Amino acid sequence: MTQISLTFPDGNKRDFDKGVTPFEVAAAIAPSLAKAAISASVDGRHYDLQWPIDEDAKIAIHTIKDDAQALELIRHDFAHVMARAVQTLWPDVKVTIGPVIENGWYYDFDREEPFTPEDLGAIEKEMKAIINQRDPVRTEVWDRSRAIEHYIRKNEPFKVELIEGIPGDEPVRMYWHGHWQDLCRGPHLQHTGQLPADAFKLMSVAGAYWRGDHRNKQLQRIYGIAFKNRDDLKSHLTMLEEAAKRDHRKLGREMELFHLQEEAPGMVFWHPNGWTIYRELEAYMRRRLIRAGYQEIKTPQVVDRVLWERSGHWEAYREHMFIVEVEEEHAKEKRINALKPMNCPCHVQVYNQGLKSYRDLPLRLAEFGSCHRYESSGSMHGLMRVRGFVQDDAHIFCTEDQIEQECAGFIELLSSIYRDLGFTKFDVKLSTRPEVRVGSDDIWDKAETALENAVRKVTNDFEIDPGEGAFYGPKLDFKLTDAIGREWQCGTFQVDFNLPMRLGAEYVGEDGGKHRPVMLHRAILGSFERFIGILIENYAGKMPFWLAPRQIVVASIVSDADDYVTEVTARLRDAGLRAESDTRNEKINYKVREHSVGKVPAILAIGMKEVEGRTVSVRRLGESRTETMPLEQAIAEFSDDAAPPDKK
Numbered sequence: 001m002t003q004i005s006l007t008f009p010d011g012n013k014r015d016f017d018k019g020v021t022p023f024e025v026a027a028a029i030a031p032s033l034a035k036a037a038i039s040a041s042v043d044g045r046h047y048d049l050q051w052p053i054d055e056d057a058k059i060a061i062h063t064i065k066d067d068a069q070a071l072e073l074i075r076h077d078f079a080h081v082m083a084r085a086v087q088t089l090w091p092d093v094k095v096t097i098g099p100v101i102e103n104g105w106y107y108d109f110d111r112e113e114p115f116t117p118e119d120l121g122a123i124e125k126e127m128k129a130i131i132n133q134r135d136p137v138r139t140e141v142w143d144r145s146r147a148i149e150h151y152i153r154k155n156e157p158f159k160v161e162l163i164e165g166i167p168g169d170e171p172v173r174m175y176w177h178g179h180w181q182d183l184c185r186g187p188h189l190q191h192t193g194q195l196p197a198d199a200f201k202l203m204s205v206a207g208a209y210w211r212g213d214h215r216n217k218q219l220q221r222i223y224g225i226a227f228k229n230r231d232d233l234k235s236h237l238t239m240l241e242e243a244a245k246r247d248h249r250k251l252g253r254e255m256e257l258f259h260l261q262e263e264a265p266g267m268v269f270w271h272p273n274g275w276t277i278y279r280e281l282e283a284y285m286r287r288r289l290i291r292a293g294y295q296e297i298k299t300p301q302v303v304d305r306v307l308w309e310r311s312g313h314w315e316a317y318r319e320h321m322f323i324v325e326v327e328e329e330h331a332k333e334k335r336i337n338a339l340k341p342m343n344c345p346c347h348v349q350v351y352n353q354g355l356k357s358y359r360d361l362p363l364r365l366a367e368f369g370s371c372h373r374y375e376s377s378g379s380m381h382g383l384m385r386v387r388g389f390v391q392d393d394a395h396i397f398c399t400e401d402q403i404e405q406e407c408a409g410f411i412e413l414l415s416s417i418y419r420d421l422g423f424t425k426f427d428v429k430l431s432t433r434p435e436v437r438v439g440s441d442d443i444w445d446k447a448e449t450a451l452e453n454a455v456r457k458v459t460n461d462f463e464i465d466p467g468e469g470a471f472y473g474p475k476l477d478f479k480l481t482d483a484i485g486r487e488w489q490c491g492t493f494q495v496d497f498n499l500p501m502r503l504g505a506e507y508v509g510e511d512g513g514k515h516r517p518v519m520l521h522r523a524i525l526g527s528f529e530r531f532i533g534i535l536i537e538n539y540a541g542k543m544p545f546w547l548a549p550r551q552i553v554v555a556s557i558v559s560d561a562d563d564y565v566t567e568v569t570a571r572l573r574d575a576g577l578r579a580e581s582d583t584r585n586e587k588i589n590y591k592v593r594e595h596s597v598g599k600v601p602a603i604l605a606i607g608m609k610e611v612e613g614r615t616v617s618v619r620r621l622g623e624s625r626t627e628t629m630p631l632e633q634a635i636a637e638f639s640d641d642a643a644p645p646d647k648k
Contacts, residue, residue: 005056016053023049023190026061036063038073038194039187046072048187050139064194070228072100077137077177077189078127078200078226079105084180085126086222089119095182096158096210096219103236104200104225108208110158115220120202123222127200134193135178139186147172147183158210159183199233200226242484248536249382255541255599257549258383266380266387268529273549276578277532280547282368284644285392285417285525292413294366294394299346301370305336311345311502312438314338316471320373322387343369344472344496344521347395348503351517356507361517362398362406368528369393383533390528396520397505400450406520407454407476407493414491414524418480420645422538426480427487430455431468438472439498448474450518451495470521472498482538490531494521541599542621545641550600552579552638554616555591557607559583564611568604568631575635577642596621602638 002018006025016025022040026033026049040047041060046069053059062069079098086093086109098107109115142150144163151159162183163172175184177192189195203223210216227233244250252258257274260267270278286296302324308314313321322339340346347365356363372388379385396406411428418426430452433444451474455462462476469475478491496519499505509515525531535543545551554569556562562583572579582591588605595603605617605626616634619626629637640648 004053006053007056007058009058009060018054019052021050021052022047022059022061025053025059029061033061033063037061038064038066038189039069041069046187048139049190051187064228071226073187073189074195074199074228075100075105075226076184076187077192077195078224079107080175080177080180080182080184080188081127081130081192081195082123082202082222082224083107083109083182084130084177085123087180088126088130089122094156094158097162103227104203104223106221106223108210108219108221110217110219115205115222120205120222124200124202128197130178131192131195131197133178134191136191137175137177137188139173139175139188141171141173143171144169147174150174151183196227196229198230199228200224201233201237239484239486243486243537246484246537246540247382248384248533251536251541251599252382254597255549257536260382265377266375266385268383268386268388274532276549277535277543277547278528280644281525281528281532281535284420284646285368287644287646288413288417289366289392289394292364292409294364296366296368297347297350298367299340299343299350299369301340301372302337303340303346305338307345307349308338311348311499312472313341313345316436316438317341320375322372322374339372340369341371341373343367343371343391343393344395344499344519345503348499348505348519351395351397351505352503356397356517358399358507358509358515361507362396362402364394364396366392366394383529383536386527386529389530392523392525392528394522396522397500397507397517398520399515400518403450403495403518403520404454404457407451408458410493410520410522411455411458414478417524418491421535422544423480423482426478426491428455428459428462429465429468429477429479430462431465431470431475431477433469433474434467434471436471437469438502443497444474447495447497451476451493454495470494470496472496473521475521480534482534483540488534490526490534491524492522492526496521542601543599545601545638546644548599548601549578550580550595550598551577551642552602552604553582553591553595553600554579554604554606555582555588555595557588557605559585560608561606561611564614565606568606568616571631571635572638575639577635577638592619601641604634 003015004018005013005015007013023034023037026037037049039049039062041062042053043057064070079100083095083098087095090111094110096108096110098105147163148160166172172183173186175182175186175188201224203225206221208219208221210219225236227236255273256271258271259269261269305314321341324337324339326335326337328335350365351363369391371391375385375387398406432448455476473494473496475492475494477489479487479489481487500516500519505517506514507517552572554565556565565581565583569579569581592603599621601621603619605619610616615628615630617626617628618634
């Protein structure tokens with residue numbers, strides 16, 4: 001047989017017969033490796049142990065210890081084992097698709113009766129039985145017609161539709177987990193016994209339309225999570241419990257911050273307490289931007305579609321835009337306008353007013369811009385995903401030579417702001433051109449190279465995320481990590497050669513000729529709504545003193561102290577603190593509990609002892625001890641606490 005050469009991670013090479021499988025390669029190295037192997041990488045492609053290798057390649061054998069490959073495979077196989085368990089328990093159920101997602105998987109089923117919590121328990125039990133059987137996993141490649149006939153006989157219409165949607169005459173891969181069969185690209189484990197039976201859990205059931213289209217049949221989607229071992233599963237479940245306690249929607253009600261309602265889906269009704277957080281955060285961001293050389297502007301919310309067509313948003317973003325028809329008096333037909341989904345084209349209009357010179361660059365224009373985007377009802381989630389939001393948006397118009405300097409300055413500003421707001425760790429991703437985009441490949445090459453060079457000037461600690469750039473240019477995404485280890489994508493920095501060209505932005509260069517500026521899109525918080533939701537969850541509602549909407553409650557112990565309570569509250573307010581009185585005829589312990597639930601950082605208890613000594617008894621949120629101090633000292637200490645981080 002023809003020989004092929006395989007190169008191992010340590011650089012060593014060995015010859016094998018053409019068509020050798022990764023399992024055979026592992027067995028040739030050591031029987032123990034063959035037993036532990038779960039998959040392989042062949043020239044960077046994730047391979048099933050059964051797939052033949054037909055040409056020279058680089059190869060790496062993976063075991064359960066390999067994090068990324070192992071978790072992906074485990075979760076993929078769990079999806080199949082769950083589907084097998086469902087059809088074992090209810091043979092009439094039709095299966096559709098079951099992809100791997102973050103931390104686990106889901107599988108969509110067509111079943112007349114709804115799945116119940118008891119059903120999930122029965123499915124888990126059956127899955128463990130399947131795992132214990134250690135059934136072998138095998139695969140075959142079939143032509144399309146054979147596969148379609150197979151699924152027609154099995155009465156699996158969704159699988160038939162999937163195969164019919166595969167382009168061309170591509171063959172399809174069929175997998176068997178024991179006697180149960182599914183259509184899948186693979187790869188998969190060697191046998192069901194390689195799954196960790198104590199490291200998975202079925203979490204919930206939700207409705208889902210076939211192929212995500214509301215015009216199609218509604219299915220039932222079962223979600224599961226899985227990890228490599230029981231300890232990792234327990235850690236994740238603990239994190240989920242902690243996340244539930246920190247849920248910003250729950251805390252938003254308890255702290256009276258905001259609400260949402262059906263008459264305005266995806267739009268936030270800010271209450272006084274929530275709006276206080278918003279205003280404090282906005283004021284802080286405004287000060288930081290001014291010091292960083294930004295000029296603040298304000299642009300319209302409703303703009304004619306003509307501008308969106310010129311910018312390219314109408315073609316690439318139309319389905320996410322809210323349309324407004326206006327019947328102008330002088331027009332013969334209705335004008336089509338749109339609520340702006342982003343601020344970029346309007347900022348170019350400000351830039352275009354008046355002649356610009358290279359001496360004017362970089363020009364940094366900032367706006368707390370109100371935007372609207374149509375999000376499906378199923379995707380909206382409290383403050384985290386809304387239809388109406390305000391971005392801490394800014395655009396920098398600069399020369400190509402200034403990109404690296406502006407990128408470095410932005411990352412420094414972002415890092416400082418995140419630290420001030422309590423986030424010390426963030427990751428950077430470079431997202432490259434998506435399939436749907438505007439601009440030529442030459443322009444994209446130029447933009448991607450410029451951005452990569454810029455970020456490398458600051459750090460080499462970044463990942464590349466292929467195809468996830470904006471439709472007009474590549475971008476850097478900044479993911480911060482919160483108090484319980486969750487990642488949130490907030491900041492962004494995007495290089496855009498396209499929009500200035502489409503909207504006619506120019507500047508006069510040092511040579512006297514006209515040139516196109518580069519447009520840098522950047523945001524740090526992303527949106528105020530979402531970032532406030534993240535802050536609430538990060539701090540579990542116990543906001544830093546300067547951001548807390550209710551900083552101090554002065555509570556009477558006895559009614560004879562009411563006058564002093566009123567005086568103390570007035571003095572605190574005169575010092576610029578957010579203070580309020582509680583002179584209700586309730587016991588002090590009741591008041592302390594109530595205001596603690598409301599996450600008030602400090603409660604000052606006032607009794608006759610405090611009245612006589614002109615002192616206050618201070619109890620801080622989360623502490624059991626009480627400290628008595630003179631009123632003047634308390635005012636001074638709280639005033640220091642209330643200073644925003646940029647003023648300390």
